[in-house]
Amino acid sequence: MRKLALAAGLAVTVVLAPSAASAATVPAPSVQALAAASAATFEQKLAVAVKFGRGDESSLLELADRDFVIAIWDGVKDNPDQVEVRVAAETAFAAAVEETDQLCYEFIATEVFAAFDRDVERERQEAASKRESDLARTAAAASIDVVADAALLNGSDADFVRLIWERVSDDAKWPKVKAAARTARDGSDADRTAFIATGMAAAARVDIDDRIAADEAKTEAEKALERARASKKLAANRIGMTVTDELLNLPDRDFIIRVWNFTEDGTEVQAAAIAATRSLDPVVWKAFIDTGIHTAVDRDIQIALERKYQADKAAAEAIKATATKNKDLNLVYWTNKALAGTPTDLDTFLRVGQYDLSLSTSFGTGEVAPSWSNTVAFTNGVTNVAGICCKLTGPELGVRSEAGHTGTTSLMYAGLDNSTTKSFAYLKSMALSRITVKSTTKLSYWIYPQTNTVRPEVKPANSTCVAIDLIFSDGKNLRDSQLKDTKGNRAHPAYQCNKLTVGKWNEVVVPLGALAGKKVTTLIVGYDQPLNTGGYRGLVDDIKIAD
Structure with a gap:
């Protein structure tokens, strides 16, 4: 059984079906996939309910595992003394569809008690x-x-x-x-x-x-x-x-x-x-x-x-180990930075910093790297898009040694659109956690749509139909949020078509303040264009999610 620890930052790839106005339709996960996970027993749920003083709530004990975890989370989310329980619950119920049932079971069976004990120990150290x-x-x-x-x-x-x-x-x-x-x-x-x-x-x-x-x-x-x-x-x-x-x-x-x-x-x-x-x-x-x-x-x-410094280092190393296991390389980056700092820096990170992260990367040495390459973001996340190069059967997304907006590396996207009526490709790049959107938070990145001088199959206009998408812990996403960038264009790859200049770096800035309170869990790069066929290719660099 996989254990979750303090720094659980598992990438959440739960995606709600887009609205009718969306340029892409994402099917729901299969019933067979959801049924694969374990189910908690009545006794296990009762033990958790009693732990939080809710053992007499019969309706709570009758909930399905995920709904039960959400109910426990709702009861502790605003309690500063139970932040570890909150984070553990969010990691469980907001995970990818294929993982959430198993993680919710593990939360009920063991992780909620471990998180409760971590909260108690933190309070003891503060006292x-x-x-x-x-x-x-x-x-x-x-x-x-x-x-x-x-x-x-x-x-x-x-x-x-x-x-x-x-x-x-x-x-x-x-x-x-x-x-x-x-x-x-x-x-x-x-x-x-x-x-x-x-x-x-x-x-x-x-x-x-x-x-x-x-x-x-x-x-x-x-x-x-x-x-x-x-x-x-x-x-x-x-x-x-x-x-x-x-x-x-x-x-x-x-x-x-x-x-x-x-x-x-x-x-x-x-x-x-x-x-x-x-x-x-x-x-x-x-x-x-x-x-x-x-x-x-x-x-x-x-x-x-x-002694406190050594204990703090051990706690940070545990966070780092769990974050590495969960591919949350942004949390790994911030933990390494805290470990390299002063004892006060490390103490501040453990007390407050680890729960309120930002993201900034140009994909260079020592910076936050993608968690995945060439990986579909969700079930049926690619439709009528093939590989443009070599032996790949699907679209590409990964770091390349190609000059970025800054530095000598960048994130390359590419694919071959085979349909004039319905085609899209959403590939996940980064597992993220503990990034909470505030009223002043912005997503910004630089994107370079390439022409057919790079590969003959590439159609320049196709290369512009690309945007960064974000998945949040509640399963919702940026592309269907109706938010617009500072140039007035929808933050959706289909609405970026022909809005970017080919052959040069374009800055895209999306104010996220309307989504304040949401927690970012996954960064995706999406191509979405129902009208044309042909290849597309380009580079992305200097990605930031910060105030």
Whole structure:
């Protein structure tokens, strides 16, 4: 049984029958093909329904597999906590006709539970990250005697730095903290993270030292005691210990033992505290309190970051493996880009980026390549069109080493039209997923209809009857959407006939805003012309689906 994973991006080639006005009629898949898949049992559907609190909905349990999957999807599609379940359901019910029954069965039997568990794990990791952030901010705020409230804990790092700067801007006690906050505020994200983790406490320590040194009236013993208390306070704040007079008045070694007992097993802070406790040298104890504990905290932070980075890389590799299996090379491209970036880039991709992709390719080295060559898009997707070259029995579509609009490669289309009454050829090129149409999304590409100087069979006018078509997760397509390109021509290959200039590159731009909310699953190149016969050939390049 094939498993679906987080990044399931299986190409969806479900196509609704075009309207009467369409230049092509696409037959529905056969009943025999649809009946080939497994069917879920009542018990399997009940287990899924119970999982989502719908076990008492008898009408839900009586639905066919695909309708059942759609009903589960409809219940979670707007829930940000169940995005993995939503994606898994979409992959199942929006797949190609010949695959959807089997995928819907697999969703009900196993994949929905795996997706549910992935959602739970993602929420757990987000909660852990929030706890770590709260501890770091609480410790930083406590270094200037501020109790971290909701405003300090819940905003961005930039918000935290700004609020700290506002609180100390008129307080003469914290000039170094004020300066450090201003620098972090005007700096990068990394500067603000460092300010919260170590910089604010370090600046507070300097301010405290400066105030102590400025108090000439105090004896050296009093100053030393104040410095010792201040160091213990900063150390306790750094690891989230509650600061009390009793704690600050402890002898150094007893204070370190408190730190040992407070920290989690296996941490660098605990290891450093144990090592300092073993020593009988007061200099070692003081060094731990003044600097050692802070160095150990920094090591713990780096270890935690590295563990998360390694976990993120493993998750991305799993996405990549599944996307490769499903021929979703656009998702593979974006996953590789995230893996090659910074740990923050990878984290952003896993949290949000992977669910909102775009497409841009010129078919060069390292760019997104087609998932298929010379492959019919759907059942009876080619009518009265043969191969124009060599030993091919059908029309061609694939990358060639022919100069594109940019670069040295392009996507070549070709075929031989054999009918003056009904002829079309729709070939699928790319499996896509996680591309959601927005109000500002556009499809754009460059197309070069060729003449008979390339092959004698080619009729130049025939070469213009070509356009890119898109299939969406609901089974509908671009060509029957009635949308027009920016030149006023229908986004349908039959309506591009003689609207393109032969022998030169033509840019076609189709605003997709009217289809906002739809999810692109397959990119198709279609030829459609019922009137003339003869060969056609041309090149397509610089395809984009983006805002």
